[in-house]
Amino acid sequence: MSCAALTIDDATPEVLRVHEALRGRGVGATFFLDAQGLAAVGRDNLRGIAKAHEIGSHTVSHADLTKLPDDRIMEELTNSKRALEEAAGVDVTSFAYPYGKYDERVKGLVKASGYALARTVDEVGAVKEADPMAVPVTITDYSEEADPYGKMARVVKGLVGAGEGAIVLVLHGHRIAKYSAWDKFIYIVDFLINNKIKFILFRELKDCIKLWY
């Protein structure tokens, strides 16, 4: 396992603590932000995050896109892209489906909106290949068990040194806070650093895995 992509979902104030934790470790992550939460992050903070990391879109309103008509989906996709690009001062080419919900119709609209890569929350362990509009992940912090970050650490430990592909992690600052798991989050990051795993931004995934075009 040679690459790892940390992806952090949702525009909540806790993303600032994630940014703070990664600062000084030389680790770049991808922050998938819903545009409605930009005020909670703050424009100056967002620009700081964008200097060190990738900014991706997570729609405007964190809607389940599979439940919306085409025109509303296009609004969510294009308005969030524009708002994030203007606020952060960077190009936004990666997308993450809210709740991980997608289907063929939604995938087509994401592609038509100018995104190059879209992330799901489909858990597959090592990510070796992917549909660029439905990239799976290694593990999320969604699980409702008592210790999701301990579980994540065990999965990561099992994959390091286990061959080709990428470790793609899905984290939420507000969930790390809810579980008081900042130490475990840092443990996972430092474990990857100490094992010489290369951190990549989500948009760089093509350097580590095969994408189906």
Ligand SMILES: [Zn+2]
């Ligand atoms: Zn989300």
